[in-house]
Amino acid sequence: MSESNPKWVNDLKKVHDQLAIDESFKAELRCRLVQEGSTFEQTSHTRSKPKPRYWAWATAAAAVAAIVLLWSMLAEPAAPRVYAADLKAELRFDTVQQLGQEPSVSAAIHGDTTYYAVPGQGVYMQRGLSYERIAQGDATAIAISPTGKQLAYVSGHELFVWNAETKQTKLVIAAPSATVKLAAPVWSTDESKLAYERHEPAAGTIWEAQLKTGEQRFITKGAAPSYIPHAEKLMYDRAGRIYTKNLDSGKDELWAEGHSPAVSPDGSYVLYVRAAADSLQLEDAWIADLDRTTEQQVTHNEPTDAWENGELKEGAKQPYFTLQNLSWSNDGKEIALYQVTETNSTRRQLVRYMLSVHELAPEQVVGRAIEALIYRDERYAHSFFRYDPGYLKGTSPRQVGYTILNKSVDSKGKAVVTAAIDYSYQDPYYAVEKKQFTLTKSKDGYKIDEMKEMGSIRIADWSGEIVTTTEAEQKGDLIFKLEQxxxxxxxxxxxxxxxxxxxxxxxxxxxxxxxxxxxxxxxxxxxxxxxxxxxxxxxxxxxxxxxxxxxxxxxxxxxxxxxxxxxxxxxxxxxxxxxxxxxxxxxxxxxxxxxxxxxxxxxxxxxxxxxxxxxxxxxxxxxxxxxxx
Incomplete structure (x- = not known):
């Protein structure tokens, strides 16, 4: 963090900012300086009486130049632009204990506070070591304001705003009829307006409400509105395409193929969903620069066995998941989305990624792969491997911890990491397996090329005796007895x-x-x-x-x-x-x-x-x- 400027620097900036730019003055000054220089060359060997007017022009020019030059030297350089393709998205594991059993359908993140909308229950708030239900009802969508002081949420056919300071709730929008449902509220940068969807029988539409006056206006046909900060513009999707609408002129511009755009709080990036050009049209989340300079894929969908009416459809494939309700944290350092898988039941998972510009070191890659297993997400653990490692997740016993023992580089230049992985469960049992991981680096960072067993030890209670055991659960050496x-x-x-x-x-x-x-x-x-x-x-x-x-x-x-x-x-x-x-x-x-x-x-x-x-x-x-x- 930079230190505050001294007072004289701030005073200098004020002088610099208040200098009026007179183009005719600049031209005349330039001309006179040239003439003065020429005259000086011609008369430099002849003593003559100085001309004060020329020296006044020169003094003024020198003062202006000095101020401009000094301020340019003191001004802090602009931070280099971070492109979407350079961001590193790291999955957070600590969101749900049993994968696929997520009951919420919408999340909002502001600082250390997370809000969840749970249909049939209401809105929950989690902060630090506290959690509470702040609203009851059939909550289906939520959005936190930029300052975090207000939370908009949809319940049934109504849109409410909850004040985080007063803990009071106010009804701000009611659907015009029982056939119209509300969805996808989003805040303007100054928190004076809310854009939202109306799901009407004929088509979906986007509206904007002035919170102070209650006035509402129709914006366009479409879905998933998202304000572009510090600009009178709104992004939305319609018929598989994403558009930008100028709210002053009403003009639409095609931005990209896809749906569900969510603009970052600083207006630099857009998180959106794009389908692959194949028969299954696998959906994935992407992050792109607002100006589409670069982009990168965040999720990695894949085909899986298809289901129909609760039964496996033999020989058919379907996407592993679809994506819903994409959002950003208020500081732009985290994104959240829901992966929904349809089989004989609907399984939902809230997925959160931390964004940074730092690449994981080899030992961190190994650590994250093990942590994914500790948090019961084997599918994500597999993403750290360059090959299919097979079944990794322990159940009874399961992975409970790990220690990075060593890291080095082999003769071929590959990174080598040795880790001890701990296993346990409710019975008196503990195992430690040592494994060696070999990794190489590619454009996606380090990935595990090989995993080799390096030895293990298992300890258990055997009828009042603590003993070593074999992998085949045979009794080994006695360590000590209960009576000792x-x-x-x-x-x-x-x-x-x-x-x-x-x-x-x-x-x-x-x-x-x-x-x-x-x-x-x-x-x-x-x-x-x-x-x-x-x-x-x-x-x-x-x-x-x-x-x-x-x-x-x-x-x-x-x-x-x-x-x-x-x-x-x-x-x-x-x-x-x-x-x-x-x-x-x-x-x-x-x-x-x-x-x-x-x-x-x-x-x-x-x-x-x-x-x-x-x-x-x-x-x-x-x-x-x-x-x-």
Whole structure:
């Protein structure tokens, strides 16, 4: 960020900006300077009386030139233009826990706040560790204003505006009849107007409403309106083509083939849908410069088995998805869209991409591929490979974490990355597989050319014994027994719960939960076992807990996150500090703000940041909690 200019620089700018440009004066000045120079050459050897008028002209010219030159040197250079083709779109995984079960149909993003429109339920707002339903009803479309102070949403045949500061809702538009439905609201840059669709029996039309006066006017036939910022223009689609309409003159200009245009907040880019010129007309999202200088494909559709009336249509193919409701975040750094797949049911997925100009390094590509599997998106994990790697996603056990162990370059100039991938599930079981990835770079960045197994270890509870196991689930070497685990005074160790295994330069270590009971009371105690030394260490405990379904450790081994069922049979996540003391757990349910949830589960540690989800009214909300704060 640049520092503010000194006062004298700002004063100089004012002088520069206030200088009137007099072309006749400039011409006369240029002429007189030339004449003065010529006269000086002719009389330079002759002493004569100076002519003050010429020196006045020269002094004025020098002052003007000095101001212009100095200001040009001080002015900050314009930032280089970033073309659409140079943007890097990186998928966000943390949007839904079970892919295809997204109940919302429209999303709006402003800063750290996300709004969701859910038909039959209303509008939800998520910010930080809070979530709430801000409007009830049959919400089908939403749009956040540029400042984030107002949210427009459609419910039934009416369009409402919710004020984020007063929390009040106002009806601003009602459909003229019960046969007309409203859709696709979009804000003007100054927030004084809303453009929207009317779905009428004869055709779809676009209208504009003045919010202050309530006046409405017809714009054109078409759909998907999107204002072009700082210009009296609107983009829209009609019959498979995208147009730009001048709102002052009413003139239309063809922009491109496609539909569903969404202009970026700064007016630089257009996110839109374009169909391929093939028999299936596979739809994909593209980002283009507003002036169509460059563009790039964002999604990558593909053919899949066709369905008809809930039954597979033998020998036929259909697109894997169609695209709906494209949108931008207010800062232009994120895009969102919905992928809809039709089989024997309708599956919907909200897909969000972060935009930047930075290319992923080889180790980041490997990390993102593993993270896609942790977030249960195998299809996206495959996009990081240059070949079909086959089935990757674990189920029981599943991927829960990873560590990049090494990165190098081989003799052929290819990048080589070694990673340890962690697997676990609700039974006392933990596995670590080491894999070597070879990558090469192309115009699309680094892609994985080869994945090679480099060894693995599996540890499990075998009837009260922690042992190694084989890939065929055969019992291996004994590590320690339950009766070897130290007991707390008055408590009895009754069995093992979840495990975590780590290797480091200092040796091998196992963290585990042991089930303890004292009369009618139960709890889970966190402990560790130094494999090389054969010693145990106690940490904190979870009072009243009898069952845990998952435990994951952060990368530094400083904290454990545990999916636990508490005494009231409520799902929760306990975070225990691993610092050698009996610290009390912190429960994430105490940090959340919102209505009761049905489900909660961990997903991934990223440093001290824990990603986790909850389920509310059939929708998953993902959160990030910074355990270091």
């Amino acid at each position: 685990v130290p007991q707390d005074d008055g408590w009895k160790n009754e069995g093992f719960a979840n495990l975590v295994y780590r290797e480091s330069a200092s040796g091998k270590k196992i963290w585990f939960l042991v089930k303890q009971r004292q009369g009618e009371q139960s709890r889970l105690r966190l402990m560790s076992y130094e494999w090389n030394q054969g010693s145990f260490e106690k940490f904190g405990w979870l009072a009243g807990a009898e069952h845990s379904s998952m435990m994951i450790l952060d990368g530094n081994g400083e904290r454990a996150a545990i999916d636990v069922t508490r005494e009231d049979n409520r799902a929760d996540i306990a975070i225990l500090s691993i610092d050698g003391t009996d610290t009390a757990p912190m429960y994430l349910s105490d940090k959340l703000q919102g209505p009761n949830y049905e489900e909660m589960g961990t997903r991934l540690w990223d440093g001290s940041m824990l990603s986790f989800y909850i389920s509310v009214d059939g929708r998953d909300f993902f959160f990030k909690y910074n355990a270091a704060q």
